[in-house]
Amino acid sequence: xxxxxxxxxxxxxxxxxxxxxxxxxxxxxxxxxxxxxxxxxxxxxxxxxxxxxxxxxxxxxxxxxxxxxxxxxxxxxxxxxxxxxxxxxxxxxxxxxxxxxxxxxxxxxxxxxxxxxxxxxxxxxxxxxxxxxxxxxxxxxxxxxxxxxxxxxxxxxxxxxxxxxxxxxxxxxxxx
Numbered sequence: 001x002x003x004x005x006x007x008x009x010x011x012x013x014x015x016x017x018x019x020x021x022x023x024x025x026x027x028x029x030x031x032x033x034x035x036x037x038x039x040x041x042x043x044x045x046x047x048x049x050x051x052x053x054x055x056x057x058x059x060x061x062x063x064x065x066x067x068x069x070x071x072x073x074x075x076x077x078x079x080x081x082x083x084x085x086x087x088x089x090x091x092x093x094x095x096x097x098x099x100x101x102x103x104x105x106x107x108x109x110x111x112x113x114x115x116x117x118x119x120x121x122x123x124x125x126x127x128x129x130x131x132x133x134x135x136x137x138x139x140x141x142x143x144x145x146x147x148x149x150x151x152x153x154x155x156x157x158x159x160x161x162x163x164x165x166x167x168x169x170x171x172x173x174x175x176x
Contacts, residue, residue: 007078007085007113009120012068016077016084017061021051023084027103032165034138039164047162074124078104078113086113090121097125099133109141118149127175137166146170 012020025048033041050056067075067089078086085108089100099121104114125131133151135142137158150172157169 005080007080007108009076009078009086009116012064012075012077012087014061014065014068016079017064018052018057019079019082019084020064020077020087021057021060023087023105024048024101024103025051027105030106031139031142032136034165037138037164037166043164074121076117076120078108078117086117088117088121090124092124092126092129095129097129097131099131102133114145115149130174131172133170134161134167135170136161137168143168143170150175 028044028048029041032039033044051060064075067073072092074088074090076088077084084105086102086104088102091098091100102114102117102121104117131151132154133146135146137143151170152172154169154171159167161167
């Protein structure tokens with residue numbers, strides 16, 4: 001990765017909504033098609049094909065605006081030349097915390113960008129509370145990454161996301 005291609009991580013703005021949604025849809029297509037699991041590419045495409053419709057973009061813009069305004073949520077984007085190449089969404093709850101999303105573009109996987117985004121979430125979270133996340137069970141790369149970050153599968157947490165993608169919950173204990 002050249003120096004000019006190094007992503008800049010910053011707090012997202014409502015104006016980033018289209019770039020994030022476009023990137024998010026592409027990430028789904030890169031990550032989740034799996035015929036063996038019952039989530040063919042056609043199903044994944046159907047899930048995100050209208051994410052950039054005016055109505056969905058307005059809904060997303062309102063969500064992003066709410067995330068940014070909420071002191072218990074972190075919503076940051078990694079950009080290169082105004083294009084989103086990653087983002088992280090973290091939330092603090094009363095008793096625990098959640099990693100709601102962490103996506104990195106395929107061309108930036110293995111560059112340390114995911115770890116950098118996780119560091120931003122770690123700086124946001126309270127070290128005295130556990131952190132949860134949900135990951136698609138066949139996403140081995142993501143599971144290995146989260147395990148390196150200290151997360152472990154929660155026994156008995158298996159479920160089907162959208163009736164197609166086998167998913168698991170992972171937990172990281174407080175870091176005190």
